[in-house]
Amino acid sequence: MNDEPLDMTRLSAMEPHHASHLLSGVHAAALSGESPPYRPRKVISESWRRVRRHGLDPDQGAHSGLLALDEVEHRRQSSPLGAVLPTLRDGLKAAADEAWHIMVITDAEGRVLWRDGNLAVQRKADHLGFSVGASWTEEVAGTNAIGTSLVARGPVQVHSAEHFVRVYHPLSCAAAPVRDPRDGRLLGIADISGPAAAIRPATLALVTAVARVAEGEMRERHRESIDRLRSLAAPVLARxxxxxxxxxxxxxxxxxxxxxxxxxxxxxxxxxxxxxxxxxxxxxxxxxxxxxxxxxxxxxxxxGREQGTEASRVVLDLRQPRQWTVSVSGGAGSWAQDLTPRHAELLYVLARHPEGRTAAQLAADLFGDATRTVTVRAELSRVRRTLSGVLDHRPYRFADGVRVELLEPAEPEDLLPHSSAPAVLAARSSPRVP
Known part of the structure; x- marks a missing residue:
């Protein structure tokens, strides 16, 4: 086996048929358990392992069905991406048309909300189930730029037989996440997809740049909306x-x-x-x-607090591959919050260490570097604003009297799949203790 992975630069320098043939050999060997002629890229091999655990059919994938048109329209109206759709479309469509590709925008669940570009390619995409309302998560479509970007939380390019499902081998796609610039929450994925013969390594850089421009526009829109609300609220607050x-x-x-x-x-x-x-x-x-x-x-x-409102129970739910929540119950009722990837990692480590962790220990747990205490303290300050009365410090831990319930995926390898934190990597590779 050649130990060098077939990266996009090397693949694009090859004749398209030769590149696809090499990747097909890697794909076939990986699925049969043989030694492949080349090592797949890390992002691809990790995705293939996840998809195989899902039991996905490598010939056809799975079919979750299309969303009804009224549900698609509801998601469009609810998505913050709708406000910056012209920016995304202008930035991606010209490149898609030129390369006989299509541009696709999904929501945070991997559902296609908008699609545009070459009509002939759109018709071919329909035959592959790549239509508005379709799900392109890894669980449904296998390794692909959209679904793998959702898991990896970063830009991903997938070419030809790097797709786990064979019917998608004629495609090459590049995708990047679009995040809420205020809090880093994932809003959806921007993608360019088309014939594998038209592979271009620069496509991924383009998609990533367009996603960042859209985030900048959302940041400016938010600033303007806060300024308007401030003007309206000032006389109310004065009274x-x-x-x-x-x-x-x-x-x-x-x-x-x-x-x-x-x-x-x-x-x-x-x-x-x-x-x-x-x-x-x-x-x-x-x-x-x-x-x-x-x-x-x-x-x-x-x-400073009404009697009986203290939190008594916390449920940290990490079972889903792309969405994690913390729920708090107490005398005043219960509430739930979605977690960012970093905050999910932090709370997971604290749930695993009820005795508490110092800032240096958490820095080693999250970054493999015990000196990154400033970053840890800043993140914990943000978490404690959300979980006031639930988290304590010196050392950092869940407060005394708070019962913590940790809900993890059935398979250890599915724990926070985006994470490269040493504590999470160790947990994925260790047998689950009942």
């Missing part, structure tokens, strides 16, 4: 006694009175007007504002 904040629909702060400013108030998934308990503030009275909320913090004297 409020005590502590209060004006926040947008996602909890980003536009103004405060009677307290130190914060960038964001973590809001539970189910949030609306009325009396609401917020982890970072305690019990609050919430009133609607145009495109936001007025949050009045209730006062309870020296303790």
């Amino acid at each position: 409020v006694g005590g502590r209060a904040l004006a926040v947008d629909r996602n909890g980003w702060t536009a103004g405060v009175t009677g307290m130190l400013p914060v960038d964001r108030v973590p809001l539970p998934k189910a949030f609306g007007p009325g009396r609401v308990w917020l982890a970072s503030l305690g019990m609050c009275a919430v009133e609607p504002l145009p495109d936001g909320w007025l949050v009045r913090v209730e006062e309870y004297g020296p303790g």
Whole structure:
């Protein structure tokens, strides 16, 4: 076996038929358990292992069905990517048309929401199930740029027989994640796909650059919306006694009175007007504002917190390959929050170490470098704003009296598949302790 992987630069320098033939040999050997003529790229070999554990048919893949048109339209209207669709389309469509490719935008679940480009290629894509409303996760379509980018949380290019499913071997695709610039949350995937014969290594750089431009536009739109809300909320806050904040629909702060400013108030998934308990503030009275909320913090004297509102149970759910949540229950009810990849790693390590971890230990757990304590403390500061009263420090740990339940994937190798943290890598390769 040649130990050098067939990277995109080497493949594009070959005659297209020869490149596809070499990759087909690698694919066939990997599926039969033989030694391949070349080593597949790391991102490809890791994806193939995941897909094989799913039991996917390498000839046809799986079929989850298309979303109904009304569901597609609902997701389009709900997605922040809709606001920057012209930017994504302008940046990708010209390159797609020139190379006889198509541009595709998916949501965070890998469902195709928008598609454009060469009509002939779109018709061929329909025959492969690459239509609006289709799922292109690894569980359904095997190794592919969209699904693998969702798992890897980074740009991915997949060429010809690097696709796990054989019917997709005529394709070459390049994809990059588009994130919410405010908090890093994955919003969807931008992709260019087309005939494998038209492979271009620069396509991945183009898709990545367009995704970053779209993120920059979203950042500017958010700044403008906060400025508008601040202007509307200023006279309201001026009349409020005590502590209060004006926040947008996602909890980003536009103004405060009677307290130190914060960038964001973590809001539970189910949030609306009325009396609401917020982890970072305690019990609050919430009133609607145009495109936001007025949050009045209730006062309870020296303790600063209503009796019986302390958290008593935390459920850290890491079972899904692309979405992780933390749920908190206590005297004031329960609430749940989605987690970023880094915060999922942090809470996983703390759940595995109830005795606590120092900043240096966490730096080694996450980065393999015990000196990166500044980064760890900054991330933990953000997490503790969400989980006020749940996390303690010196050392960092879940607070005494809080019962922690950790829900992990059935297969250890499926634990936080995006992660390269040493603590997670060790857990994936270790037998699960009942």
